[in-house]
Amino acid sequence: MFMGVKVGIIGSGLIAQMAHIPGYLEADADIVAVCDIVEERAEEVAKKFNIPNVYTDYKELLSDPEIQAVSICTPNYLHAQMTIDALESSKHVLCEKPMAMNIDEAQRMLQTSRKTGKILMMGFNNRFRGDAQKLKQFIDSGKLGEIYYARVGYMRRRGTPRGWFTVKRESGGGPVIDIGVHIIDLTRYLMGNPKPVSVFATTYKKFPEYHIDGRQTWDSSDVRDGLRDGKLNDVEDLATAMIKFENGATMFVEVSWAANISGDRFYINLCG
Ligand SMILES: NC(=O)c1ccc[n+]([C@@H]2O[C@H](COP(=O)([O-])OP(=O)(O)OC[C@H]3O[C@@H](n4cnc5c(N)ncnc54)[C@H](O)[C@@H]3O)[C@@H](O)[C@H]2O)c1
Incomplete structure (x- = not known):
């Protein structure tokens, strides 16, 4: 299903390394970039999984036109803004749970997905x-x-x-x-x-x-x-x-x- 889709990873901590990156690799997606504010962590993850591009600013990752979809794997308070920015940069988004910090943020995320026509999916893996x-x-x-x-x-x-x-x-x-x-x-x-x-x-x-x-x-x-x-x-x-x-x-x-x-x-x- 993901074969050849060009993906970027925002937040390269535990869930990115344990679930998102291995999942994309198994589905034959093409992970082209990884981002983390902790540069050494992003570099290490890029090396481990053979990801060519490393960023410390997620907005720079979003400005790469080659990237079609992103995973958002950052702490919860960043989910809403990063998702909205990604959707507005024409990326599909898989955002980790919880969706947001409150209902207002969640509604803005949903509205942006509808407005841009880009897919927004939550990381409710138990389903x-x-x-x-x-x-x-x-x-x-x-x-x-x-x-x-x-x-x-x-x-x-x-x-x-x-x-x-x-x-x-x-x-x-x-x-x-x-x-x-x-x-x-x-x-x-x-x-x-x-x-x-x-x-x-x-x-x-x-x-x-x-x-x-x-x-x-x-x-x-x-x-x-x-x-x-x-x-x-x-x-x-x-x-x-x-x-x-x-x-x-x-x-x-x-x-x-x-x-x-x-x-x-x-x-x-x-x-x-
Ligand atoms: N679906 C599940 O079962 C499941 C399980 C665990 C965690 N999660 C969710 O995944 C998300 C991440 O959890 P985790 O355990 O990987 O946390 P983590 O702390 O291990 O990783 C978060 C990463 O985000 C990075 N980060 C922080 N601010 C950033 C920024 N401005 N730009 C880029 N990167 C930034 C951190 O440096 C860190 O590497 C959380 O929302 C959590 O609820 C979901």
């Missing part, structure tokens, strides 16, 4: 898991009937990431915006994308410092490379919500980076 696809086929065949209730969770016992992930001005929030978006997106996809009409939710912050023991599950590249200590944590660590949809269905959600439970749980229960 493409084999089990999710199988379940979707099963639901679409009508075997579950009308799905009117979902009880879902993405709960970690000790899994707070470090670096910009716990810094609200850069991440926009904690587990809700980091892993909650995955479980909510996947469940709505399975339910046929019902429109939410109201939400009742609570957030908690009870585990601000435990992660400095090194029991986290994901470090930003800056922490891994020793560029920052990753100790600032001003986001929630657990959240619960009930979402009501226009079609009358409801979803109960629980998400956490840190909770006193016996082990991690990632689950979707659907009632039809």
